[in-house]
Amino acid sequence: MSLIFNPFTQKNVTLNNRIVLSPMCMYSADDDGKVTDWHIVHYGTRAAGKVGLLILEATAVESRGRISAKDLGLWNDEQMAGLKQIVSFAHSQGVKAGIQLAHAGRKAEVDERIIAPSAIPFSEGGPVPAEMGPKEISEVIQAFADSARRAKEIGFDVVEIHAAHGYLLHEFLSPLSNKRTDEYGGDLEGRSRLLKEVIKAVQAEWGQERPLYVRISAVDYHPDGLQIEDSIALARLLKEWGVDLIDVSSGGLIPNPPSRIFPGYQVAFAEAIKKQVGIATGAVGLITTTEQAEEILGNERADLVFLARELLRDPYWVLHAAQKLGINDLAPNQYSRAF
Template sequence: MFKIEVAKMSILFSPITIGGVSLKNRIVMSPMGMNACKAEDGKVTNWHKIHYPSRAVGQVGLIMVEATAVSLDGRTDPDDLGIWEDGQISGLKELVDMVHEQGAKIGIQLCHGGRKSKIPGKIMAPSAIPYDENSIVPEAMTEEEMYEVIAAFKESARRAKQAGFDVLELHAAHGYLINQFLSPLSNKRGDKYGGNLENRYQFLKEVIHEIHKVWDGALFVRISATDYHPEGCSIDDYIVYGSMMKEQGVHFIDCSSGWIVPPNFSERPGPGYQVPFASQMKKEVQIPTGAVGLITSGLQAEKILVEGHADLIFIGQELLRDPYWPKRAAKELNVSIDAPPSYEYIWNK
């Protein structure tokens, strides 16, 4: 399906520096929820210590840790990983050190679930609009509550720095709280945080502003580049948002899509269906981007990079199926990559 001229050294396996962080290749483990913590604990478990470092052993360049809750009431699920208190730092630091030992860089994605939080107690959102007919109607946030959540993002960024993460990513996609502020489908506020596009950006603007006070490393943002709804945001809206992010010092935009409302695809998405969003964002905003979604082969990933559509390739489900996906991709591209020292005798046969 994907036919390209493969050089002796592919772009997929070439180094790149983004936001001052140098990666050995362009392969990123996409953040995916593991739901592996004890309820209301949020601490790193043995599962995380096996799951993430094994992909580093598999030669992924950047490991992105799953959506991690910035507050107890911001969890999307009761067993979410957390970064809402200092007691969680030591486990995160151990995880960071384990990934670094295997030659990869590591990032963490900060998240607040907003109206998509599935926890007991108060559910907050920009407006009192439920996600779907089966969801709890959230309470519209007061400005004081917004300031508290913004402060929670800032403190979580401080903890991420203490733990030694290389990259910080804000989860502004998939219908979670920041995404809820950005979309007119979920934000009907009449104050400075709602209404026109610039006002809907205000919440994220303040989150980024506060994070810069404690975090000086690489800053990524994951977006849903379209709401797949005629009254929602389109990629053209996100081009404007992307320009604002770049002006604020965001280094990279990770382009996903959808889930602010339940999806209603007329047909099943095909391979690389979100790549055009990354491509348009990269070209029009002049910012590095990541392509994600149904990217399964090395040839496909290389083609995306060769054609200039993105700078990094985010691999999700394929890395759950195969922790050594980079080795498979390298074989497809007919290039040699370093093997973990203990595996050299078999990888190079």
């Protein structure tokens, strides 16, 4: 019995299989953050390829929170129509659709005021962000909530809050980038306060019918940064706050961390969180084969397997996996003569 094709239900949402298109910026939006033909074709192809869930790329909740001027955005109603088209096609293929809501913080490369927990640049000599005051903190919380309301109206099945890779929410979580002395800094409780307030505000709009995921960077690869023990403690809080699944990545807070990259290099973090905290996790990072995916699921190291670059190379990875595992009726009718 294949574990990849074992459905996964949380709340009112059932994924037909355990393979997730990991969020990946396409840097192909209009300057106003709207979907272009590229997104329609790119996401549509992965939907025809029958992933269980596709999670759309980091989508900015504020224009100053974009990683680049070519990011998708969901800070106004005009940005909804193109996203609706992607979701509607995914649903026609029996595929669920999620969106990653994001704020780039000090890593924003746009021509606007750049904000962060503390006035510390990402890289030496890089642009110095402004330390956020109370007004900017409440604007960001509101922006996440407004985007979640739009995501719900569009018909997304999952919202993922991006709290990884050195972007704004991760900047608050890490003691390397958060030197605040107010209630948003200090110990884990303080450093996770903004994330908690964002989660609560998102839940108020998103509701309880559909799952909420959070992506974290489990470690900062720096002796004074986040360690796996910190992320396990954070995961306990996320569980308490009602998060349904933690998508466990790593790094991104500092430039050029010491590299430790090998197949499945982040799976142990997802496993530690799942086993020690008892919350569903997603594993990601250099997972490329059906054998790897089956191993991760079979040994209960994670509940979902996120693939990123492998699904750029092969949008039909799931159809090929099905063929290998003797499941022959998965391809869209239009392609049945090929599979």
